[in-house]
Amino acid sequence: MSQTVKGVIARSKNAPVELVDIVVPDPGPGEVVVDVEACGVCHTDLSYRDGGINDEFPFLLGHEAAGRVEKIGEGVTNVEVGDFVVLNWRAVCGECRACKKGQPWYCFDTANATQKMTLAEDGTELTPALGIGAFIDKTLVAAGQCTKVEESDAAAVGLLGCGVMAGFGAAVNTGQVERGESVAVIGCGGVGCAAIAGAEIAGAARIIAVDIDDAKLETAKKFGATDTINSKNVDAVEKIRELTGGFGADVVIDAVARPETYEQAFYARDLAGRVVMVGVPTPDLKIELPMIEIFGRGGALKSSWYGDCLPERDFPALVALYKQGRFDLDAFVTERISIDAVESAFEKLHEGSVLRSVVEL
Structure with missing residues (x-):
């Protein structure tokens, strides 16, 4: 059964973001619903809002995220319900010319969820930022976009999803x-x-x-x-x-x-x-x-x-360094904010006064 939750969208170019009701479908084959715990506010999200990426509005913003697997679809084997995961936008296909050359960090056909999340108000399909869309209580992603890591502070390790990695x-x-x-x-x-x-x-x-x-x-x-x-x-x-x-x-x-x-x-x-x-x-x-x-x-x-990363290789290794006290991910978290403060966090990005504002859900 689908769920209706709160999420942050950019409805049109340069318009202030909005917190609205969004319908998240149950996962289909190869898909996962993740209960998002934290998501960083990245310059890329600001670029989406300002029309700097493409014009496929409305966008569901947010992509530097970590959370817990809530539901899995048919055929999903890499994660289980309850797993703590960091989301990524490089779900490698294993079949493209880069993957077959043994260079999956260059994968040219990365996977996203097939189904679309939609606006509750009228059913408009949303374009998730970097195929993720994580300024939301729960998000739908491809299973390969979930990387299981050791249980950690979601606000810190979620930043591996983009800028820190x-x-x-x-x-x-x-x-x-x-x-x-x-x-x-x-x-x-x-x-x-x-x-x-x-x-x-x-x-x-x-x-x-x-x-x-x-x-x-x-x-x-x-x-x-x-x-x-x-x-x-x-x-x-x-x-x-x-x-x-x-x-x-x-x-x-x-x-x-x-x-x-x-x-x-x-x-x-x-x-x-x-x-x-x-x-x-x-x-x-x-x-x-x-x-x-x-x-x-x-x-x-x-x-x-993306730092030429392979999430399944790099995320667990960097989380291990973090847990050992050798990689201070906490130092990247300038402030922890609520989901209704994304627009003000964008202003701080413009000012250059933060490394990362992180939305906690």
Whole structure:
């Protein structure tokens, strides 16, 4: 039997979000209903609200979530009723060319629930953010979007569902930071700080945080930054080289994804170093680089999709690090809010005054 619960939607472009009644169907084959316990407020949700992703309104917002499996559909074997899970938007298919090449973190055909959640008022179908839609008491997802992890604080581990995993994975999976290497991270919001934490856990000897906000740079130190640079006051490229013996960093991670920050990352790396872009650029942005510089520096220019993560591999491992006290997920939770405070949380995102506001349900 379907359920009617409260959830947060974006009805039209740039309009304030609304808390409304939503009908959640019983799970069909391969689907799961999850009782959501907590969900982070991410920039991606704000982009959905503002029409920056697509125009498939109305959207059911929210995607960085954890909760408990309430119901399972026919054929579901990876989770059981009562399991504590973190939701993800990379439910790998196992059949596409990436999966068959042994690179499922690039899966080109990830799964979402087949059925749609709808507005109780008139039956309008909702588009769930990143195929999840978790600013809601209960949500319907594909079974592969549920990753069972050790029982934990949902507000903290739910952040693995997007931003924290993206940043951590940019350092560990995409950048492949090794012990003793130097790392520079440009942009010290939630994703950048997660990249810093990942670099520290991987054993980087020097971790340089770059931002234009001194408060964010102070926060970066808490996650493992050994040095900080306010690029509003000094030339970030020259300072990174100075801090790395004149050579540049082994790995430079751009967590902003603007032409000026990517150029900084490109020129701030050592010869044969790696540049990783994990920030998401808007479609209008372009950059020009001399081809001789691309050739002459060698190394690798990489983009990092969701931290190149494989949820079933990475989520349990990172939760284990959290439970051991080696990865401070609690530090990413700036505030815990109620479901009716999402719009004000978006304003704080604009201001850059939070790492994450987390809705607790």
